[in-house]
Amino acid sequence: MYLGNCRFFIPPEPGDYTLSQLCIRECGDSLFEQLRGYFLAAFPFQGSTQESTVRVYLRLSVVTEAYHNHGIVPMAQLLVCGSTKPLQREIQAALEYSGLHNMWLLIPLYLTIVHHHLPSLAVSTCALASKWAYQALLQKGSRPYRPDGGVGDEYDKWTNDGLVESFWGEHIHLGAYTTEEAKGWFHRDDGFIESLVKCTCWNKRARTTMFKEQKFTFVDELLQWGGFDAAVEELAKTEPLRILDVGCGIGGSSRIMAKRYGKAVQVTGITLSDAQVERATQISMKAGLENVTFRKMDALQMEFPGESFDLVWSCECGEHVPDKEKYVEEMCRVLKPGGRMIIATWCETNERKSLTKHQRWLLRFLYEEWSHPMFISIQEYEDILRQRRLSMQQVKSGDWTPQTLPSWRHSIFVGVWWPWPVIFRGPRVWWSTIREIVTIERMHEAFRDGVMQYGVFQAKKLNK
Numbered sequence: 229m230y231l232g233n234c235r236f237f238i239p240p241e242p243g244d245y246t247l248s249q250l251c252i253r254e255c256g257d258s259l260f261e262q263l264r265g266y267f268l269a270a271f272p273f274q275g276s277t278q279e280s281t282v283r284v285y286l287r288l289s290v291v292t293e294a295y296h297n298h299g300i301v302p303m304a305q306l307l308v309c310g311s312t313k314p315l316q317r318e319i320q321a322a323l324e325y326s327g328l329h330n331m332w333l334l335i336p337l338y339l340t341i342v343h344h345h346l347p348s349l350a351v352s353t354c355a356l357a358s359k360w361a362y363q364a365l366l367q368k369g370s371r372p373y374r375p376d377g378g379v380g381d382e383y384d385k386w387t388n389d390g391l392v393e394s395f396w397g398e399h400i401h402l403g404a405y406t407t408e409e410a411k412g413w414f415h416r417d418d419g420f421i422e423s424l425v426k427c428t429c430w431n432k433r434a435r436t437t438m439f440k441e442q443k444f445t446f447v448d449e450l451l452q453w454g455g456f457d458a459a460v461e462e463l464a465k466t467e468p469l470r471i472l473d474v475g476c477g478i479g480g481s482s483r484i485m486a487k488r489y490g491k492a493v494q495v496t497g498i499t500l501s502d503a504q505v506e507r508a509t510q511i512s513m514k515a516g517l518e519n520v521t522f523r524k525m526d527a528l529q530m531e532f533p534g535e536s537f538d539l540v541w542s543c544e545c546g547e548h549v550p551d552k553e554k555y556v557e558e559m560c561r562v563l564k565p566g567g568r569m570i571i572a573t574w575c576e577t578n579e580r581k582s583l584t585k586h587q588r589w590l591l592r593f594l595y596e597e598w599s600h601p602m603f604i605s606i607q608e609y610e611d612i613l614r615q616r617r618l619s620m621q622q623v624k625s626g627d628w629t630p631q632t633l634p635s636w637r638h639s640i641f642v643g644v645w646w647p648w649p650v651i652f653r654g655p656r657v658w659w660s661t662i663r664e665i666v667t668i669e670r671m672h673e674a675f676r677d678g679v680m681q682y683g684v685f686q687a688k689k690l691n692k
Contacts, residue, residue, distance in 0.1 A: 379548045379599045380500035387478060387503035391657070394649040395642050396440075398511060399480025401544045401572075402635040402682070403442025404449050404628070414634045416676050420669065423637050424644065435645050439638050446632070447484045447543075453626070454570035454686040456485075456539055463566075464492035468519070469538040473497040474527050474559060475545020479508030479520065485541070486512075486520040496537075498525040528554050535564045546573035546609075550601040553612050560618045565691045569620070571609070572628070575683040578605035587679045590670060594680075597667050606683040613687050620687040628682045629675050636672035640665055 374381075386392045392400055405414070413431040414423060427434050451457055463469055469492060473482045476497025486495045497520065499505060508522040525531060527542075527549060540559045549555040556571075563569055576591060577583070583591070594600060610625045612618075643650065643661070650661050674680040 382599050383501035384503040387501060387507050391649055398478060399443040400477050402632040404446035404631040405442055405634045410634050416633060424641055427641050439642050447481055450570060450572060455568050459539060459568050460489050460492055463538055468492055468494045471495045471539045472537040474542035475499060478504050479512055479522060481543050482520050483512055483517060486517050495520040497522045528558060530558050530562055532562045534561050536562045538564055538567045540569045543572045547600050552604050556612045560620060563689045565689050567689050569687050571685040573683055574603060575606045575681045576603035577678055578607050590674055591679055594674060606681055609683055609685055619690045621690050622688040624686050626684045628684050632682045633675050636668050640668055
């Protein structure tokens with residue numbers, strides 16, 4: 229019998245209790261009766277000191293298997309309510325030495341019911357159940373890249389329905405988390421439920437302001453790492469520096485830079501989406517920012533003359549362009565001699581031959597679900613930047629996967645704690661939200677397991 233990562237949780241607050249669940253795949257009637265008889269004999273709770281708080285329930289359920297594509301299978305569920313650590317150890321030891329065979333422990337689930345968070349638990353349980361129920365329908369991406377404007381169309385839809393902005397805020401990109409900020413609620417190897425429980429019960433700031441705050445932290449740290457702060461201080465002597473934000477979204481990064489550097493800069497953001505240009509302009513006008521403007525423009529065919537900008541910034545745009553070399557080349561073209569460039573983008577591993585069958589499927593799904601024509605590796609981006617004809621120097625790259633990884637699941641949890649923008653929108657929005665939850669969790673898996681990496685790059689253009 230395989231027990232895998234069988235673990236339990238005890239909540240920190242008095243009066244709370246645990247619900248530990250073991251799912252045993254392909255548990256037939258005879259094995260079920262054998263298992264039930266074993267537990268009734270092994271744990272006679274009547275008359276024990278645990279009588280008022282501990283109950284053992286065993287029942288057969290039909291559950292959709294989530295990760296192995298075996299369809300609908302019967303699974304025995306052992307539910308232990310009110311369990312304490314000694315009892316949990318006793319149950320685990322009994323399972324290990326029970327002598328029962330032909331059982332495969334598929335997914336240990338750990339649901340902690342905390343009285344103060346029952347609404348969140350209900351929503352999260354429904355979200356997880358929905359994920360399992362529709363798993364079979366979510367094996368193939370539904371929004372593949374289209375060269376005839378597919379990326380712009382998708383961003384128009386996301387901007388007009390307002391859901392992404394409701395949950396992610398103005399800066400619809402990942403945030404950066406220090407080890408200390410993630411401590412106690414996030415670990416890369418935690419299961420989905422385990423992460424949700426920890427985040428809900430252990431960290432109040434994670435449930436409130438942290439998700440959006442870390443996006444500002446990300447931009448601040450990347451500007452410092454890429455040398456923009458020093459460049460603005462050095463170059464903005466007589467007239468404002470011109471900054472270009474390639475793939476600006478609804479203007480989050482552009483506004484951060486416009487506020488950060490003030491009158492020392494004039495920021496221009498470009499995007500393929502008409503709706504994003506309109507929304508970015510609205511937010512900026514409301515904020516009273518006069519040093520930032522937005523235009524619809526293709527990053528591969530920019531309308532600006534050469535050497536127009538002192539600084540070029542591009543955050544999570546390269547994923548959507550079909551020609552990475554042309555993408556970098558265009559940004560180098562519009563950059564002035566002595567100007568600096570920062571790129572942040574999702575990359576795939578350079579070790580493609582070592583990917584498993586599941587990892588290759590995962591990569592293909594991510595291509596087809598969020599309009600990605602292709603990903604390249606961090607090394608391949610760096611090789612492009614180092615081409616002599618681009619006249620770039622001081623090229624430096626980094627892998628910011630550890631800092632950004634918590635953002636994926638954190639974005640799902642934000643919707644669990646504050647689901648109201650979705651609840652009253654109807655079946656179409658519910659279904660699209662389920663698709664996004666599944667895709668985001670798969671993004672987490674890809675970055676966690678090294679299939680994807682978060683690449684950051686800086687470079688300076690040679691002076692003539």
